[in-house]
Amino acid sequence: MNADNIILHLMTLSRKRRITRVTIVTHKHADPDAVGSAIGLGYMLKALFNSPELTILSPEDCASLTLQLVERFGVEERYDLICGGCDSGSSDLTVVVDTANESQLGNCIRYIRESQNCIVIDHHSTGTLADKCIVWRDSTYTSASEMVVKLYETLELTGTYVIVPKEIEALLVAGILYDTKRLQRISPYTLKLLSRIADIEELYKLVSGVMRVPSPLSERIAVLKGMQRMIIKEINNVLIAGTHVGSYESQVARNMLIAGADIALVLSVKKDFYRIAIRTRKPFDAGLIASGLAIQLGGSGGGHAESALVEVSGKPPVRKEKMVSKIIQLIITYLERDTDGKEN
Numbered sequence: 001m002n003a004d005n006i007i008l009h010l011m012t013l014s015r016k017r018r019i020t021r022v023t024i025v026t027h028k029h030a031d032p033d034a035v036g037s038a039i040g041l042g043y044m045l046k047a048l049f050n051s052p053e054l055t056i057l058s059p060e061d062c063a064s065l066t067l068q069l070v071e072r073f074g075v076e077e078r079y080d081l082i083c084g085g086c087d088s089g090s091s092d093l094t095v096v097v098d099t100a101n102e103s104q105l106g107n108c109i110r111y112i113r114e115s116q117n118c119i120v121i122d123h124h125s126t127g128t129l130a131d132k133c134i135v136w137r138d139s140t141y142t143s144a145s146e147m148v149v150k151l152y153e154t155l156e157l158t159g160t161y162v163i164v165p166k167e168i169e170a171l172l173v174a175g176i177l178y179d180t181k182r183l184q185r186i187s188p189y190t191l192k193l194l195s196r197i198a199d200i201e202e203l204y205k206l207v208s209g210v211m212r213v214p215s216p217l218s219e220r221i222a223v224l225k226g227m228q229r230m231i232i233k234e235i236n237n238v239l240i241a242g243t244h245v246g247s248y249e250s251q252v253a254r255n256m257l258i259a260g261a262d263i264a265l266v267l268s269v270k271k272d273f274y275r276i277a278i279r280t281r282k283p284f285d286a287g288l289i290a291s292g293l294a295i296q297l298g299g300s301g302g303g304h305a306e307s308a309l310v311e312v313s314g315k316p317p318v319r320k321e322k323m324v325s326k327i328i329q330l331i332i333t334y335l336e337r338d339t340d341g342k343e344n
């Protein structure tokens with residue numbers, strides 16, 4: 001699937017069926033890219049399907065930065081964004097954005113199971129959300145928000161113009177800036193797609209102003225505690241670092257990488273499952289490592305080459321510190337056994 005196929009599919013759908021309820025679902029704890037792409041796409045679907053009822057769901061709340069952006073641009077009520085809920089009614093069309101695996105959907109998985117029409121738009125390198133849906137997955141894109149801007153471009157080529165309000169464009173810009181780490185990690189399309197956005201200079205300033213706000217105290221405490229508990233293994237000049245925290249595992253892992261780890265893993269034990277956030281620098285592939293760990297631990301996993309998640313239901317079989325060592329050992333064995341953990 002590509003942008004052309006998706007637009008064609010949507011236009012065919014709008015001719016053939018009456019779509020009155022549309023639900024867009026993001027991954028858990030929606031980051032700015034998840035919500036940016038969801039709201040950007042939602043606006044397009046409203047235009048294409050003659051103003052259906054639109055609900056945007058982020059399972060288990062939105063990230064704090066997302067909430068700040070949503071508040072700043074005043075979109076929460078206007079576009080019916082629900083951070084942390086999966087119990088709105090049925091829908092005629094479900095679109096999942098920025099999500100690789102079922103485990104990232106939490107209870108919102110039911111929208112995929114129940115919907116007659118389902119589309120996945122995602123930029124993660126691997127994913128398991130395929131069976132029932134039409135899937136456009138392309139990891140060449142650095143953000144899902146870029147894919148949505150690409151859809152607008154493609155739609156225009158068919159002669160359909162949708163004027164996108166500024167606050168929606170602002171969120172798309174925020175999504176792109178967030179996932180590209182402020183344009184440090186761009187795709188071949190990023191700059192071209194950004195340049196399509198009217199008033200990009202003004203929006204860039206506005207959005208980066210909001211994004212510069214320091215992270216919350218609880219997050220900074222988690223990062224420091226995670227660093228304090230870190231276990232470090234060096235093998236053939238590769239630094240593997242592991243730790244555990246109660247929350248903010250992805251942020252902790254990101255900081256461990258900045259501090260010098262080649263492979264960082266952060267365990268977080270939740271109520272009835274545990275999660276391992278993995279970040280890697282080249283040539284290691286976090287997505288592949290996560291898939292390997294998921295098989296070993298009996299959970300699900302996936303993500304990008306740089307960052308990925310593993311989720312396993314139940315409690316870890318051993319204490320947290322021991323579990324961190326065990327995961328490090330699994331990764332070492334995995335790296336020694338074959339070169340699958342490396343990109344070629």
Ligand SMILES: [Mn+2]
Pocket residue numbers: 033034098123142143144179
């Ligand atoms: Mn994303």
